[in-house]
Amino acid sequence: MNIKAEAKAKAGSQIKVITGNAAAAIGAKLVRPDVVAAYPITPQTEIIEQISKFHANGEMDCELITVEGENSAMNAVMAASLAGGRVFTATSSWGLVFMYDAVLATAGARAPVVMVNVNRETPGIIAVSCGQQDMISTRDAGWIFLIAEDCQEVLDLVLQAYRLAEDYDIQVPVMVHYDGFYLSYLSEGVDVPFQEDVDRFLSVLNDQPERTKLVPGGKLGCGTHGILGGYLELRHKHVSAMERSKAKFEQIDKEFQEIFGRSYGGQIEEYRMDDADVVLVGSGSMCGTIKTVIDEKRDAGVKVGLLKIRMYRPFPGEAMVEALKGKKAIGVVDRSLCFGFKGGPIYTELKAFETQLDGSKMVSFIDGIANTDITTANIGQMIDATCDLAEGKDVREVTWVSYPEAQEEGGL
Amino acid sequence: MTGKKKGKLTKVLDYLKHEDPFSKGVAFCPGCGLELLLRFIPQVLGNDIVITGTPSCSAPVLLGQNNQSWHTLSYFGTLMTGAAANATGLARYYRKAGIKNTVVCFNGDGTAADIGFGNLSGAAERNEPFIYICYDNEGYMNTGVQKSATTPYGASTTTTPFGTASKGKNLRRMNLALKMAMHKIPYAATATLSDLGDLAKKLLKAKEAKERGFAFLHVFAPCTTGWGYAPENTIEVCRRAVKTNYFPLWEAINGKIRMTKTVKKPKPVSTYTELMKKFAHLNEADLQILQDDVDYEYCMLGGLSTLEAECHIPESVED
Amino acid sequence: MSPNKFFKHEGPWSDANDPLMCSDTGDWRTKRPVVDKDTCIFCGFCAIYCPIQVMEMVENSHFTPDLAFCKGCGICAKECPKNAISMIAEGDF
Numbered sequence: 137m138n139i140k141a142e143a144k145a146k147a148g149s150q151i152k153v154i155t156g157n158a159a160a161a162i163g164a165k166l167v168r169p170d171v172v173a174a175y176p177i178t179p180q181t182e183i184i185e186q187i188s189k190f191h192a193n194g195e196m197d198c199e200l201i202t203v204e205g206e207n208s209a210m211n212a213v214m215a216a217s218l219a220g221g222r223v224f225t226a227t228s229s230w231g232l233v234f235m236y237d238a239v240l241a242t243a244g245a246r247a248p249v250v251m252v253n254v255n256r257e258t259p260g261i262i263a264v265s266c267g268q269q270d271m272i273s274t275r276d277a278g279w280i281f282l283i284a285e286d287c288q289e290v291l292d293l294v295l296q297a298y299r300l301a302e303d304y305d306i307q308v309p310v311m312v313h314y315d316g317f318y319l320s321y322l323s324e325g326v327d328v329p330f331q332e333d334v335d336r337f338l339s340v341l342n343d344q345p346e347r348t349k350l351v352p353g354g355k356l357g358c359g360t361h362g363i364l365g366g367y368l369e370l371r372h373k374h375v376s377a378m379e380r381s382k383a384k385f386e387q388i389d390k391e392f393q394e395i396f397g398r399s400y401g402g403q404i405e406e407y408r409m410d411d412a413d414v415v416l417v418g419s420g421s422m423c424g425t426i427k428t429v430i431d432e433k434r435d436a437g438v439k440v441g442l443l444k445i446r447m448y449r450p451f452p453g454e455a456m457v458e459a460l461k462g463k464k465a466i467g468v469v470d471r472s473l474c475f476g477f478k479g480g481p482i483y484t485e486l487k488a489f490e491t492q493l494d495g496s497k498m499v500s501f502i503d504g505i506a507n508t509d510i511t512t513a514n515i516g517q518m519i520d521a522t523c524d525l526a527e528g529k530d531v532r533e534v535t536w537v538s539y540p541e542a543q544e545e546g547g548l
Numbered sequence: 549m550t551g552k553k554k555g556k557l558t559k560v561l562d563y564l565k566h567e568d569p570f571s572k573g574v575a576f577c578p579g580c581g582l583e584l585l586l587r588f589i590p591q592v593l594g595n596d597i598v599i600t601g602t603p604s605c606s607a608p609v610l611l612g613q614n615n616q617s618w619h620t621l622s623y624f625g626t627l628m629t630g631a632a633a634n635a636t637g638l639a640r641y642y643r644k645a646g647i648k649n650t651v652v653c654f655n656g657d658g659t660a661a662d663i664g665f666g667n668l669s670g671a672a673e674r675n676e677p678f679i680y681i682c683y684d685n686e687g688y689m690n691t692g693v694q695k696s697a698t699t700p701y702g703a704s705t706t707t708t709p710f711g712t713a714s715k716g717k718n719l720r721r722m723n724l725a726l727k728m729a730m731h732k733i734p735y736a737a738t739a740t741l742s743d744l745g746d747l748a749k750k751l752l753k754a755k756e757a758k759e760r761g762f763a764f765l766h767v768f769a770p771c772t773t774g775w776g777y778a779p780e781n782t783i784e785v786c787r788r789a790v791k792t793n794y795f796p797l798w799e800a801i802n803g804k805i806r807m808t809k810t811v812k813k814p815k816p817v818s819t820y821t822e823l824m825k826k827f828a829h830l831n832e833a834d835l836q837i838l839q840d841d842v843d844y845e846y847c848m849l850g851g852l853s854t855l856e857a858e859c860h861i862p863e864s865v866e867d
Numbered sequence: 868m869s870p871n872k873f874f875k876h877e878g879p880w881s882d883a884n885d886p887l888m889c890s891d892t893g894d895w896r897t898k899r900p901v902v903d904k905d906t907c908i909f910c911g912f913c914a915i916y917c918p919i920q921v922m923e924m925v926e927n928s929h930f931t932p933d934l935a936f937c938k939g940c941g942i943c944a945k946e947c948p949k950n951a952i953s954m955i956a957e958g959d960f
Contacts, residue, residue, distance in 0.1 A: 170644045171637060199640040203633065204670030211630030211667070215600075215637030218624065220645065223637075237627050245626075246878035307877055348876045350622055350638070352649045353596035357612055359625025360881035366614035366873035373869040373877060555908035555948075560915045568920050572936040573890035576918065579940035583918040591920075612881030613888065614873045620883040744915050772940075780941030780954075783916050 149327045149396070156287045156319035159326050160226065160252045160312070161186035163294030165196050166334040167250075170221035173201035173212040177231040178264055179316035180254040184226060206231035210238035210251075217247040218358050220349035222298065225249070228316055229256035229270040236274065242309050243278030245358055246374065248301035248347070249309040252294065255420070255471075256316040257506050265507035266317045268420065268472040271448070272481050274311070278374055280381050281449040284314040285405075285423045287324045292398060293446075295334060299388045304344040306381050308374070313448075315421040315471070317507060322421075329396055337395050378450040385447055403452035405444040406459055408434060412441030414522045415460060417482065418469040419445040422503075422510045426469075429515040440519050451485055457492045464526035465497045467518050471504040478534045497525050503537035514538065563748035564591040570619040574609045579779025581741050581769035581786070582606060585683055588744065589652065590621060592751045597621060597650045600635050602628040602664070604656040605690040605771075606683070628659040632671040632680060639678040650755055651678035658688045660766075661697035661724045672731035675761035679754045682724060682764075685771040693774040697722040700794075701838045703826045705774075710829040720841045725766035725798075726849070732803035733762040740768040740795055742786035746808060750799060757801075768795045776825025788820040793846045798853065805853040817842050892919070896939030898954040904929045906951035913943035913952060 154162070161183045164172065172191075174184040190196035199216075203209045206227050213223035227235065232253055242249050257263035258270050271281060282297060284290040290312070297310040314320070350358050362370050386402035393399035407427050409415065418426050423444045433440050443459055445452065460466055470480020477484045479500030487498065501518045504510040514537045525531040536542035568587050576583035582605055590597055599621050601610035609618045611625035626634050635653035642649040660668055660682035668680060687705050688694040694707040700721045704710035708717040729736040735757030739747040747767065754763035770785040772778070777785060789795035790809065794817055797809040817839045821827035830838070875882050902913075907929035914922035914930055921933040922943060929951075932943065944952040 171641050173633075173637070199644045201636060201640060202674065203636075204666060204673070207630050208633035208636070208667045208670055211627065211633035212637035212640070215624055215626075215634040216641035217637075219638050219641040221637075221641040238630050238633075241626055244879065348878065348880050350598065350624060352598050352622055352642070352647065354622050355617075355620045355883035356876075357617055357621075357623040357625065357881045357883070358879065359623070360612035360614060360617070360879050362879055363613050363873075369869070369871075369873045370879055376869045377877075555910040557909060558911040558915055561911050564915075571887040571889040572919065572921060572933065573892040574919075575890060575892075578895060578918075578938035579942060580918050584916065584920075587918070587920050612883075615875050615880075615882055615885065616888045617881040617883040617885075618888050620887070741916070778941070780945040782918070782940070782942055783946055 149329050151325050152328050153323050154287065154326050155182065155321055155323050156290045156314055157182035157254070157321070158186055159287045159291040160294055161190070162328055163291045164224045165190050166329065166331060167222065167224070167295065167298050167338060169198050169224040171199045171201065171213060171216035171223045172225065173203050173209040174225050174227070175203050175206045175209050175231060177206070177228045179256060179320040180226050180228040180231070180252070182320070183252060206235040207238055210235035210242060213249050214238060214242040214245060214247045217249050218245055218350050220351070222302070223249055224251070226252040226254070228254040230259050232270045232274060233259060239274055239277050239279070243374070246307045247309060248307050250294065250297045250301050250312070251309070252312045254316040254320045255313050263506045266315045266471070267505050268313070271313050272472045272474070275449055275481070278308070279449060280308050280310040280378065280447070282310060282312050282447055283419045283445060284312060284319065285421060285444060287319060287322065287326045288398070289400065290314050290319060291326055291328065292392065292396070292400070295337060296385070296388050296392055298338060299341065300381060300385055302341050303384055304347060306377050306384055307347055308377050308381060313420070318421040327398070333395055337392065340391070382447070382450055382452060382455070400446060403447040403455045404459060405446055407442040407444065409441035409443065409459055411439055413439040413464045414467070414519065414526050415441050415443055415463050416467050416469055416515070416518060416522065417443045417445065417486065419448065419482065420471065422469060422471065425510060425512060426515050429512050429519065433516070433519055438519065438523060440523070445482065453489050456486065457489050460493055460496060462494045463496045465499070465522045467499050467501055467522035469501045469503060469510070469518065473502065473505070499525055499531055500534045501537050502534065505538070508538035560744045560748065563745070566591050566594045569595045569621050570609070574618050576605070576609060577773050577779070579772040579782045581771065581782050582683055582685065584741055584782070585767055585769050586610070588747065589681070589751060592748045593650060593652070593755055595621060597652045598624065598638055599652045599654050600624040600626065600631055600638070601654055602626060602631050602659050603690070604628070604659065605685070606654060606656070607690070610654070628663045630667055631655050631659050631664050632667040635678045635680065636671050636674070636676045639676060643677060650758065653678055653680045655680070655682055657682055657684040657686060657698040657724065658696045661722055669731065672728060672733050672762045672764065675733060677758050677761055679758050679763045679765065682766050683769040684724070684766060685769050685774065687774060689771045689774040698724055701841055702830045702834050704829060705826070715834055716826070716829065723845055725764070728764040728766070729800035729803055729805060731762070733764060734760040735763040735799070735801060737764070737799035737808070738766045738768070738795065738797055740786040740790060740797070742783050742790060743797060743809065746797060753799070776828070777823050781823055785820070785823050788815070788823065791815050792817045792820045792842065794820050794842050796846055796849055798849060805849065807849070807853050891935065892938050893935045896937060897957055898939045898941060899934065899957055899960065900932050900937065900939070900941070900943050900952045901955050902929055902931050903951045903953070906949050908949055910948060912946050912948060916942050916946045918942065
């Protein structure tokens with residue numbers, strides 16, 4: 137009996153065929169939040185419908201606030217969190233943007249809020265479709281960002297997010313991202329843990345010192361002005377906590393495996409990377425397709441691997457350098473744009489580590505914008521181009537895979 | 549003791565049962581109505597209230613500086629856009645955790661009537677269990693006297709300045725308190741600083757009402773600096789606002805309105821406007837427009853307060 | 868954890884268990900309220916309307932301002948029903 141099966145037999149769980157949204161809602165139920173506030177938005181709506189149903193059926197003993205907008209959702213859970221509660225909310229795209237000031241305030245106040253953001257394209261052009269642009273629009277808000285690949289990981293990341301956000305050494309809000317339309321509405325088998333195991337997984341938090349809480353008569357105030365050195369102290373504490381969260385996330389992943397029998401590798405997941413010459417870097421639901429194509433390419437003798445980003449903020453630079461060092465060529469797949477830069481956001485950020493990569497060459501692929509499927513053919517094309525780069529051939533720095541018009545004469 | 553004639557000590561002092569939690573030296577202007585209100589509230593409601601505050605004239609005092617504070621109240625300082633939602637989060641968590649609480653969401657008219665009205669209305673509609681107090685100084689005084697929804701017709705502000713082509717704000721004011729009463733919340737009331745006994749009673753009623761849900765207080769709190777009147781006139785401005793029906797005092801329980809003070813012979817609104825510079829440019833015809841608006845609002849209130857119909861209160865609200 | 872120097876807590880919390888901040892607002896004053904003890908009828912209107920709440924009761928006989936913090940707004944003098952309070956220019960003291 138291997139470790140995984142052993143842990144499973146010990147823990148017990150049940151397989152359910154559910155959507156990513158249902159997985160998120162069940163995750164939220166399992167952590168026993170005190171306060172949930174949310175507002176409907178496609179493609180997140182099913183989460184709050186499910187939670188409302190749990191609440192109506194008496195399965196979820198929380199204060200459920202059916203707010204009049206996302207801005208209030210974030211403001212309500214931020215305050216409830218600082219008062220001492222465990223809180224949950226969920227949003228997407230335009231909703232995330234509408235709560236932006238409160239998203240910043242939550243991070244600045246170091247409120248350990250956990251929010252699910254179901255990735256969707258942002259305002260400007262109406263697009264009821266998937267994209268990580270909403271995530272990119274809030275990446276400098278001071279939150280920890282985690283990205284799920286499939287419905288199982290959605291549920292697991294929600295559980296792990298609480299361990300991370302509420303950890304006494306961290307106290308930073310966490311956003312769990314997953315691709316709207318793809319994962320939100322996709323049904324797959326999800327191993328749903330039993331309540332007592334989730335309680336056990338989270339009980340570590342009960343043994344920690346109590347974080348600062350706003351209580352009546354407690355003579356404490358939250359939201360004081362940060363003046364000069366004081367402002368710097370708070371910002372430095374915040375940045376330091378985010379740095380600490382990298383190792384903490386790795387540790388949480390290990391403890392998660394001990395109880396639930398599943399491990400994802402922490403900040404990044406490496407797939408067939410050991411002897412790989414070329415690597416695709418991706419995140420979210422595209423990774424499942426990438427793994428399939430990699431298996432086919434491997435069968436054809438191409439030494440290709442995948443580096444999946446699970447933690448996007450803080451940026452897992454060290455872990456990525458460690459995994460990518462010495463690879464001949466790297467293709468970074470972004471499901472979003474980085475206005476003002478030609479390449480995608482993750483590509484642009486990884487570029488900052490180029491000198492540490494011992495000569496690895498890098499190219500940027502932009503694909504999956506607004507539900508343009510990242511097909512196996514598209515991924516095959518990306519792997520081929522990255523292999524060409526490895527062989528020293530001339531490859532465009534940035535390729536809009538599903539929009540060949542971009543590559544016409546005079547294009548980027 | 550000399551044989552001098554002694555009066556009766558004002559009963560308002562009887563309402564001040566708790567200590568003033570504020571430091572004596574705080575940075576409000578001399579004669580500030582807000583300062584009086586802010587010190588008054590916890591002396592009536594107790595020092596165990598949790599008060600929320602946003603960027604405004606109250607922020608430099610309500611919110612601390614680094615680790616230091618100007619008062620001993622528990623406070624939550626945050627955004628104008630979501631003040632009522634913050635208070636909602638606090639009150640809901642305390643309820644869930646079984647922590648006895650009085651959350652006071654304390655905001656200016658800019659937050660209450662303009663940028664934060666959406667979430668104020670939302671919290672009222674959901675009947676959230678806390679007290680929302682709007683201190684109304686009829687504009688954005690902290691940023692330098694700009695107009696808000698409650699700025700009255702004709703007032704000169706820095707964004708509706710009086711000039712050769714302008715007579716100040718060319719719009720009638722929004723009646724925030726009436727709008728809140730129309731949410732049919734357990735308690736809504738208006739109050740001002742000249743009638744402190746009335747204000748104290750309404751604070752205590754609000755505290756009692758928040759056990760059933762949302763309580764809203766609209767407190768007329770003049771600004772000596774922004775309105776251009778002598779600091780010693782703050783209370784007189786309030787008094788005349790009441791005596792002219794410019795700011796009538798009333799309360800509404802579950803949406804049913806009742807006047808708490810009726811002025812037998814209301815004075816013309818000019819006896820109020822003459823006290824301050826922000827109306828100084830108005831001629832008689834302009835003042836008549838303001839008078840008409842005041843009369844209209846009062847007439848509307850009168851009609852509502854004499855309605856015979858009773859509103860049906862769902863049991864869950866009554867609990 | 869990062870060191871605490873300006874703050875005692877990890878986030879933006881002020882702590883009123885420490886001494887409160889306090890400004891010498893008495894310095895702002897250009898006029899000083901002077902109470903005529905004999906005219907004062909001890910009604911307390913000056914005390915309730917004082918925005919700073921610095922009118923103190925003296926021997927259940929009259930009120931007197933705490934000049935360390937009185938900003939000299941003159942509300943007490945204006946609201947006194949017996950005109951027992953005069954606002955005197957600070958230069959005269």
